[in-house]
Amino acid sequence: MDMKTFIHIAPLLPADQAVLMRGPTGIGKSAMAKAVAQKLDIPMIDVRTAVMDEGTMGGIPNLKAIEETGVAHNSMYGWFVRGCKEPVLIFLDEINRAMLPVLQGAFQLVLDREMGNGPDGMPYKLHPGTRILAAGNFGAEYESEDLDPAMQRRFMVVDLKPSTEDWLEWSKGRIDDVIREFIRNHPVHLRVDPSSVEPGTICPNPAVWDRVSVCLTHAGMAPRIWAGGDAPLGAYSIAMGLVGPEAAIALVDFAKNFHANISVEDILNRWEDISGKAISMVTDARFALADSMKEWVTENTLTAEQAANLGSWAETLGGEELVNLWTKISQCGNLDNIKAVHGRIGKAVVASVQKARAATK
Numbered sequence: 001m002d003m004k005t006f007i008h009i010a011p012l013l014p015a016d017q018a019v020l021m022r023g024p025t026g027i028g029k030s031a032m033a034k035a036v037a038q039k040l041d042i043p044m045i046d047v048r049t050a051v052m053d054e055g056t057m058g059g060i061p062n063l064k065a066i067e068e069t070g071v072a073h074n075s076m077y078g079w080f081v082r083g084c085k086e087p088v089l090i091f092l093d094e095i096n097r098a099m100l101p102v103l104q105g106a107f108q109l110v111l112d113r114e115m116g117n118g119p120d121g122m123p124y125k126l127h128p129g130t131r132i133l134a135a136g137n138f139g140a141e142y143e144s145e146d147l148d149p150a151m152q153r154r155f156m157v158v159d160l161k162p163s164t165e166d167w168l169e170w171s172k173g174r175i176d177d178v179i180r181e182f183i184r185n186h187p188v189h190l191r192v193d194p195s196s197v198e199p200g201t202i203c204p205n206p207a208v209w210d211r212v213s214v215c216l217t218h219a220g221m222a223p224r225i226w227a228g229g230d231a232p233l234g235a236y237s238i239a240m241g242l243v244g245p246e247a248a249i250a251l252v253d254f255a256k257n258f259h260a261n262i263s264v265e266d267i268l269n270r271w272e273d274i275s276g277k278a279i280s281m282v283t284d285a286r287f288a289l290a291d292s293m294k295e296w297v298t299e300n301t302l303t304a305e306q307a308a309n310l311g312s313w314a315e316t317l318g319g320e321e322l323v324n325l326w327t328k329i330s331q332c333g334n335l336d337n338i339k340a341v342h343g344r345i346g347k348a349v350v351a352s353v354q355k356a357r358a359a360t361k
Helices: 003-012 029-040 054-058 063-069 078-085 100-112 164-171 177-185 208-218 235-243 245-256 264-269 271-279 283-299 304-314 319-330 335-360
Strands: 019-022 044-048 089-093 131-136 156-159
Touching: 003 029, 003 164, 019 029, 029 044, 029 089, 029 131, 044 078, 054 100, 078 089, 100 131, 164 177, 164 208, 164 283, 177 208, 177 245, 177 283, 208 235, 235 245, 264 271, 264 283, 264 304, 271 304, 283 319, 304 319, 304 335, 319 335
Parallel strands: 019 131, 019 156, 044 089, 089 131
Antiparallel strands: none
């Protein structure tokens, strides 16, 4: 399931339906939990089950109360108490790395929505509006155990498969613009499957690019500052330590030649000057530029001249590229822009689709 679909459906489920997200490290499971909590407008409590023991999950004996009442019962930890008092999203992270006693407590929490016991012997119950969302890294490359069928069936299980578009949408306003454009043009560097490389190899994943942006910016080396020139001393080393040499080399090279690339603004505002260079763009670059164009027309309104320039660029695209461009623009939600572009390329898109259909008959 892609991220956009997950964020849409998770809040629609009953509060008592626990959800388990599965997928490799760094794909954004924690970010998804935060997004769901934000959409529901409830606090998220991050519970790291891998570092918990039996007491932090199921509570510890309240010795003072035992002395006063002679009745043994548990004092529960704050994360659980809050989930009993008010609606929250309890995020059980790294659940398949938890110790067996912790898993048994999680089983009771998911199954019965209760744990521990008060002085009356009755367990403490979660608030009816509290939700449980769990996550785990599953696969041969992780030192973890699969959940047993009895526990797994209590969850709605979701295998998250993030797309480049998911990451680009999430990273807007969060990640350095040059890094975003690098990923848009070179999505192969967004994520490398850890099982496909030698153990211990540093390789990129969606989450680590946030760290690249944060670290370079903190060091005064944000790629947007030096794009179009040589990388400052240390920029490559910082990136290499986070994403490995191959992705770091590609990022530095992309940033160095950044102004040689064609931007949305070039297409819309300087078409006559850059038309020759635009025609010679490789296919991957044209598809990436169509993605950038979708972002622009979502947030801005085309002038008549800009719409004409966009139409002129569209005339240089192949059939599949043209249909892709129109598909992206038609999804922008800006009706004025959709109408303006349709007036320029609508007939060409229809002709391209009809030609493709005829070729398959």
